[in-house]
Amino acid sequence: MSETHPNLVRIERTATSSDPPLSAEAVFDVLDLRVSYNGKAALQDVSLQVYRQNVTAFIGPSGCGKSTFIRCFNRMNDLIPGALVEGTVRYHDRDLYAPDVDAVEVRKRIGMVFQKPNPFPKSIYDNVAFGPRVLGMTGDLDERVEEALTRAALWDEVGGRLKESALSLSGGQQQRLCIARCLAVQPDVLLMDEPASALDPISTTRIEDLMHELKRDYTIVVVTHNMQQAARVADRTAFFSVDVDEGGHRTGVLVEYDLTEKIFTNPSDPRTEGYVTGRFG
Amino acid sequence: MRITFQQELADLEQSLQSEAGLVIRSLRGALSALRRQDVELAEEVVAFDDEVDRQYFAIQEGIQQLLARQTPVAADLRLVLAMLHVNLHLERAADYCVTIAKLVKLAQALEGDASLVEGLEEMGSRAEEMLEVALESFADRDLERAELLVDLDEMIDTANRRLVHDVLALGGKPELREWGLRMILVSRCLERIGDHAVDIGEQTAFLITGEFREFTDASHPDGSSAAR
16 A cells, blocks of 8 residues: 555554464364264264364264264273274374374373363372373473473462372362373373363363463363353364264264354354254254 | 244344334434424424434343343354344434434525425435335345345435535525535435445345455445455
8 A cells, every 4th residue: 555655644554363373284184984882873974174283172962972072082982892983083194093003102192181070089299290100201200290280270279289189179170180180291182071061160261261371282172062162262163963863873973163253153054053053952 | 942032132133123113214204304494393303313212222232131141153143243233323324314303403594495405305215215125134134135225325325426516506695505515414414324224234244144245345446355
């Protein structure tokens, strides 16, 4: 403008957002995934990519397979008898289900936080130090514990009483302790399965704020039945639904996966629209 | 199924339609006052604006409640946002009717020109038609009809430009010149009501497509788009 109209007062144009652009580097690349239990499909035809340093949320009604799906990312389904995972899950270009992949190593790189906080009945310190000890990680353990607790926004509350039992903490603190426990082994990805559904609103807010902080360094995948939580925390959202066949068998399917703002303002699929607006599901 | 919420949304949309009805009554009143040089009616139009304002605030309040309590998303969110805008556009349109009524009062003792008033009346019915098309296409979620507003607006704009020439052609008589200046403002008000109707049409388009888009872009009349 200023070249063509040199006499005009130049209007300073400011960016509308200070957020950095979303990464489009895939951490997980899922293709034609099918998960079945004892021969019956729980989830099928799922293909999507999870991007680095994004918060990706999976939403959908009960039984849509969202929890089944998140468990595929760190091979948790391996632990369930009769479970079969077909299709491919690539993690940084490696097949996560290749025979030579060590599931324990996978779970170190890809940590998981569950719905109910599950600290060990040990001290706060030992809970966080547990992973590094088991994995034989070298370096200053105290430093590692402090760093993990700081990153989990818990250090200020427990730094002075690390020897106390983890069970003495509130539910919200216990959940952040579980996050710290994951962080202590320096993972790449954090999987969270309904991480705040057992918490009160204030603790929930703290977990959500924490997710926002943590995505600067980690890739986060979260399953939530709280749609507003997905709307608040996630960069991208995948909506899963349930297909019911003639025999009444229910199978989870991926309906729509897009930027969260798209899902919650102008979803492409009428099933997503119906679910997020509460007209069904 | 969130029945209460859906009912509240439908009620709010109904209130918006009634508000539009009030605005159209106000516009008709202002134009009658102009034609008949009826100061009393002009004063009624000014006072009637309180009713529009009450409706405006009630809708505003309803939208605030819905946002706070129901956190609407997707099509529901777009409807709430569109209603927020349409509400404001209607309220502004009603304000222009008040301005016209005040101009009628200022001009009533002055010598005028009948054919020019006729031209303004024609613009007024055009503006009324535009409000009707805007609100009906909003209610029917009719994008094609909403886009007709651009052509209707062009007609009002042309009439507005022509009116300036007509006023200049009235000659140099001071009283007639003063009256003419008032009428230029009346014309401008009607033209602005048309613009608000177009803006309502844009809200209809947003409601249907989920995309913000100006039907016409005054800063880029050649069709090039503004940087978002």
